[in-house]
Amino acid sequence: MNDKKTRILKATEKLLAIYGFHGLSMQMVAKEAGVAAGTIYRYFEDKDDLLHQLYDHILNHVANKVTQNVSDDMPLKDRFRTMWLNIWNMANQEDAPLINRGQFENLPRRNGTEQRQMEQKLFAKVNQLFDEGKASGLFKQLDNEILSVLSLEPSACLARKHINGVFRVDETSREAAIDACWDAITQH
Amino acid sequence: MNDKKTRILKATEKLLAIYGFHGLSMQMVAKEAGVAAGTIYRYFEDKDDLLHQLYDHILNHVANKVTQNVSDDMPLKDRFRTMWLNIWNMANQEDAPLINRGQFENLPRRNGTEQRQMEQKLFAKVNQLFDEGKASGLFKQLDNEILSVLSLEPSACLARKHINGVFRVDETSREAAIDACWDAITQH
Amino acid sequence: MNDKKTRILKATEKLLAIYGFHGLSMQMVAKEAGVAAGTIYRYFEDKDDLLHQLYDHILNHVANKVTQNVSDDMPLKDRFRTMWLNIWNMANQEDAPLINRGQFENLPRRNGTEQRQMEQKLFAKVNQLFDEGKASGLFKQLDNEILSVLSLEPSACLARKHINGVFRVDETSREAAIDACWDAITQH
Amino acid sequence: MNDKKTRILKATEKLLAIYGFHGLSMQMVAKEAGVAAGTIYRYFEDKDDLLHQLYDHILNHVANKVTQNVSDDMPLKDRFRTMWLNIWNMANQEDAPLINRGQFENLPRRNGTEQRQMEQKLFAKVNQLFDEGKASGLFKQLDNEILSVLSLEPSACLARKHINGVFRVDETSREAAIDACWDAITQH
DNA sequence: AATGAATGAGCATTCATTCAT
DNA sequence: GATGAATGAATGCTCATTCAT
Incomplete structure (x- = not known):
């Protein structure tokens, strides 16, 4: 069953x-x-398939977490901050033990276009944020993938190092980091 | 031998x-x-030891590559740009096949203070860059580790995705990404 | 199974x-x-466990063989002779190839009290023989273990050397050896 | 050298x-x-040869120890007692760590007649004891090998169990055991 | 559908032996 | 003679996968 x-x-x-x-x-x-x-x-089918499906399973969970409490009528900055913190918080939560990346990121994953499309759909809200930001002239004119790496990836990276004890990130620093990520993608 | x-x-x-x-x-x-x-x-000694030593071996290589062509009398921005590109270029070079991280970052590594100190020393030039930037009031007042995650980590991340074919990053985008990373760590 | x-x-x-x-x-x-x-x-569990269990398996077999055809109502000398010959005969039988000791005695064996108790129980009839012999004043007042070494161990030892071709033991000699062992443990 | x-x-x-x-x-x-x-x-030549030669080496040592302080003009019983105790004592001595048999007896050994003859010669004094005993009518008319198993083997066996902690043998018991071994080989 | 005993290729590691120096 | 680095077959053991029940 x-x-x-x-x-x-x-x-x-x-x-x-x-x-x-x-x-x-x-x-x-x-x-x-x-x-x-x-x-x-x-x-x-086999162990690989189990791991592939687990990847999808978790990615789904991640996508939901990342975009929770984010609605289209929130100001861009609020939406960004919420997502950033959603990512940050994921690492601390017991229900997704693998998000302490390292282990998740290195799950073997399929690389077909089908897979790519699924992932696109899961993170539609993220893309929407970047699209709106660029349309309004607030964000830099860069591919969404690049904007994502510049602004959200650091959240995951910091959270991982924080959780693994590589270094501590206090609340003040964390807020400053959010602003820094915002600075990275906005026009000046 | x-x-x-x-x-x-x-x-x-x-x-x-x-x-x-x-x-x-x-x-x-x-x-x-x-x-x-x-x-x-x-x-x-055993497989673990082989992997540990490989980690050190590669880290050494990485540190050298990252800080090559960087000297103290260059302007901060130039130094930063050089390092950023050094990281970017590493991914394309055949002599360091593991830098397409993911695989490198997850090598088992020793965790003693000895190990930590060695790593500190290897990346002294990076720390110096951030220290000078903060002293001159140009950079945000954040821990070097955080500054590093905000500004250099994206280089590695983009390079990896670029090299793995997840998406293309053309030269214009790359230059824009460098500026964006600079924006992330500088005061506004 | x-x-x-x-x-x-x-x-x-x-x-x-x-x-x-x-x-x-x-x-x-x-x-x-x-x-x-x-x-x-x-x-x-592992090779050790295999050898341990083999030890128990064989010891069980040995105990049964040694005490077969021995009943409490037989005269002491008959019981002794029967056991002596049971030991002697074991060496010749194909179903217990390890009894040519040397190899059996040196199997790794567990040394807990549990193990000791099990062994005691297996050889209860041997102990009973010695106890009765001492109670009746026929046997020397020595620990059962010592009596065993003096009277039954030579049977195993001779049988081993006989079977290994170190020297021949004809029937007459064997009978004399049994009497000699009896002489060793009885009072004079 | x-x-x-x-x-x-x-x-x-x-x-x-x-x-x-x-x-x-x-x-x-x-x-x-x-x-x-x-x-x-x-x-x-190889590991086997090393072990074979070690066997000979130790056997030589054993033969010397067993027959030390034994001279032809001592009464039979004294000679026997001395040998018995020589065997007993060997187990306790540090200079022959392998005599705690088990380990020695199970060294691989050559089985040629040459080997046999060498061993005969080493234990000539033991054979002489038995020959004299039989000639004088004191000992049973049994092959020397059998007499040896009946009277000297128990010494080694008891010593081994004593040293390995299988059971204790106090001085009184030991003297009684020597007498019992004597009883085993003498006429009654 | 579900089981779990059985499989056997594969693993990390050891060690008797060789041989260029 | 003596060395000790190098060898590679062999070891005890694991584990993804199959299949009779």
């Missing part, structure tokens, strides 16, 4: 977060999910 | 870039390096 | 008898037992 | 006593002996 597939995905995510990529065996997943080893192969 | 150790490191780097972290076996490394499997263990 | 576990134990015993402790590899065991290498690890 | 050969044998004996048969590698022996790995092969 669908129930089982979900349990397998959840188990995989959990174990991946705990033991990392190396320490993940199909038998462990089976045990954690409460199914037989063979059952996994009824829902997933 | 030292020759063999180097060949083993080079082989590991190459195979890691091709097959990723998993799918890297000691026998593969041996074959690629043109030595016997047992020989690896003459130079490296 | 239990069948497989038994086959693995039998195969181990056989190969141990032929090739000795070293020269016993898990793959050899697997091949001889007609199972895949990995299957062994379904029934035994 | 002869010096090196001796050092290699001593090193082997020591390491064998500490790490057992399994944990003995040629590189360890080389290190302990203070020679290069390759040097071992100048004095010994």
Whole structure:
């Protein structure tokens, strides 16, 4: 049943977060999910497929998180700040243990156009933000992907280093970082 | 001889870039390096040690590349631009196949203070740049690590996506991206 | 199934008898037992566990053999003679190839009290023989372990040397040896 | 030089006593002996040969120890008692770490007649004791090997169990055991 | 549909032995 | 003679995958 597939995905995510990529065996997943080893192969072609689907599963979750509490009628800056903080907060939340990237970013992922389109759709609100910003003359005239790397990627990167203890980021610094990211993409 | 150790490191780097972290076996490394499997263990304690040493090896290379052609008497902006491009260019060069990060960043690394200090020293020039910028009132008053994430990390990130074909970055966009990164860390 | 576990134990015993402790590899065991290498690890934690369990398995067999056809109502001397010959005969039988000690005695064995108690119970009849002999004033007042070494150990030792061709022991000599062992433990 | 050969044998004996048969590698022996790995092969054909020669080396030592302080003009019983105690004492002495049998008895040994003859000669005094005892009508008319197993083997066996902590043998018991062994081989 | 015992190729690592110096 | 770096087959063990039930 669908129930089982979900349990397998959840188990995989959990174990991946705990033991990392190396320490993940199909038998462990089976045990954690409460199914037989063979059952996994009824829902997933092989280990790669399991990981691919997990990627999609998590990406979906991420997209929802990133764009939550963001509505079209909010001022651009508010929308940006909300998204930036959504990304920042994700790292601290238990329900998405893999977002402490490193582990997520390096999941094997499919590279077809189909995959690309899906990802586009998931992050439609982000693209909309950048499109509006450019149309209004507020943002620099750069591809959305580049704007994203300049302004949102640092949020994820800082959060990861913060959470991993590489260095601390206090609230004041964090607010300054948000403004700096805003400075990066706006015209001067 | 030292020759063999180097060949083993080079082989590991190459195979890691091709097959990723998993799918890297000691026998593969041996074959690629043109030595016997047992020989690896003459130079490296075990697989972990091989990876640790590779990390240091590459980090050294990276640090040199990043700070090359950067001297203290250049204007801040020039220094910054040079470093940014150094990072960008690294991704395109065959001699450092792992810099298409993702794979490099996730090498297991030692976490002692000793390791941290070594890394600090390697990137002294980067820190100097940020320190001078802040002292002169040109840069925002933020920790060097944060400034680095805001301004240099995007270079690596864009380069990686560029090289992996996620999207194209033409020269004009690249120059605009450099300016945007500069905007991120300077006062307005 | 239990069948497989038994086959693995039998195969181990056989190969141990032929090739000795070293020269016993898990793959050899697997091949001889007609199972895949990995299957062994379904029934035994690791090589040590396999050897431990084999020890128990054989000790059980030995205990049964040694005390077979021995009943409490037989005269002491008859019981002793029967056990002595049971030990002697074991060496000649194909179903217990490791009894040509040397190899058996040096199997790694667990050393917990649990193990000790199990062994005590297995050889209860031997202890009973010695206890009765001492109670009746027929035997010397020595610990059972010492009496055992003086009277039964030589049987195993002679049998081993006989079987290994170190020297021949004809029937007359054997009977004399039994009497000699009896002389060793009885009062004079 | 002869010096090196001796050092290699001593090193082997020591390491064998500490790490057992399994944990003995040629590189360890080389290190302990203070020679290069390759040097071992100048004095010994291969690992087997090293072990064979160690066997002979130790057997020589054992033979000397067993028959020390034994002279032809001592009464039979005194000679016997001395040998019995020589065997018993060997187990406690540091200079022959392998005698705690198990490890020694299971060294691979050559089985040629040549080997047999050498062993005969080493234990000539033991044979002489038994021959005299039989000639005088004091001992049972049994092969020397059998007499040996009945009377001296228990000494080694008890000593081993004593030293390994299987059970304690106090002085009184030990004297009784010597008498019991004497009873085993004498006529009644 | 689901199971889980069985598989066997693959892994990291060791070590007896060789041989150029 | 002596060295010790190099070898590569062999080891104990794991784990993705299959398939009879």
